[in-house]
Amino acid sequence: MRLPPPEREPLTFGVEEEFVLADPVSGGVALAAPRVLELLDGEPAVTPEFLRFQIETATGVRTGLDELRADLLGLRGLVADAAGHAGCLVLASGTPPYGELPGLPGVTPEPRYQALAARFPSLIQQAGTCACHVHVGIPSPALGVRVLAGLRPWLAPLLALGANSPLAHGEDSGWASGRYPLWSRWPTATPPLDWPDAATYAASVDDAVRRGDAMDAHGVYFYARLSPKYPTVEIRISDVGLTVEDAVLMAGLARALVVTILEEARAGVAVRAVPDRLVLASLTAAAREGAPGHGVDPFTGELRPQRLIVDGLLEYVRPALLAAGDLAAVERQLAVVRAGETGAQRQRALFAGAGSPGVFVAGLAAATLAGTSTPAARRAVPVQDGCSPSR
Incomplete structure (x- = not known):
């Protein structure tokens, strides 16, 4: 059933981005988040994360991609300038590309994070991954649970498009x-279920806390x-985007998915059941191969080029993208991705041409700041022509 473009006001959305702080010479992680936050003097849009080499930003609540892009550019520049004064670089990468991770000594000295480390000590050594979280406003928890069920088959193409962590x-x-x-080693890092209502969803969260699989709902x-x-x-499925435009693409698609699923719910369209095994298989294939490779079609279980699965996603949300005025921006960045410019591909190109960890992280930092006009962006030194991910 093809629904007409939605006529309601655009849903609000916002983006949280997590970043790696890295040493500019060795490329390894820099436990500098406390110093960066001190230099930012209480800036509310920038917060600590689980480990001291991570830092998180949060945009405002927005209705348009242009507003969102401006927030993302401003926050990346703000954090990068503070990091430069702290002697480190800000990298938009889903995993730290170089060095050994600090484990327990690297945990941020806040009670919640210390308690989390004590609860899951075996997971600490490989912790410190960085994601892009897109928040989309919903009318009610009941409709939100319906959205979660509808999102299940589309998480894999979002992951494939946002894959940006090929190195460790x-x-x-x-x-x-x-x-x-x-990330999937954490007990509750799983796809959403097809919960029948908000009460069942809440009970599932409560059960996870009661079992000890999570400290609380957060x-x-x-x-x-x-x-x-x-x-x-x-x-929360995507890696942090290498560039702001990668994050904008993820936000545009995420909101369009939520709008489309809500329109289906209001029209009485039932959620198409997708087996858990196919959801998981599609996610694994997307994470392994990314957008250029093959994926598992979550509706049929067939192996197909991921680009065709992404085409299906775009067709599904096209009316919502048109209604919000986002179609041109989304198609423009999808064309960049399809031309071989995913985060993972750009990181691999940088890695092949860099010659040293310092040159690689400088190029990655330059890509992270592409489009900003901050002193940190002007100081960033990309690798030689043909290898820069920000070209």
């Missing part, structure tokens, strides 16, 4: 999103969830 410990991991298998890491803090659906 100075080597290619073989995954376009090396973050995905690491620690339930479903790939898409009802935010425990805001009246939003929070889509």
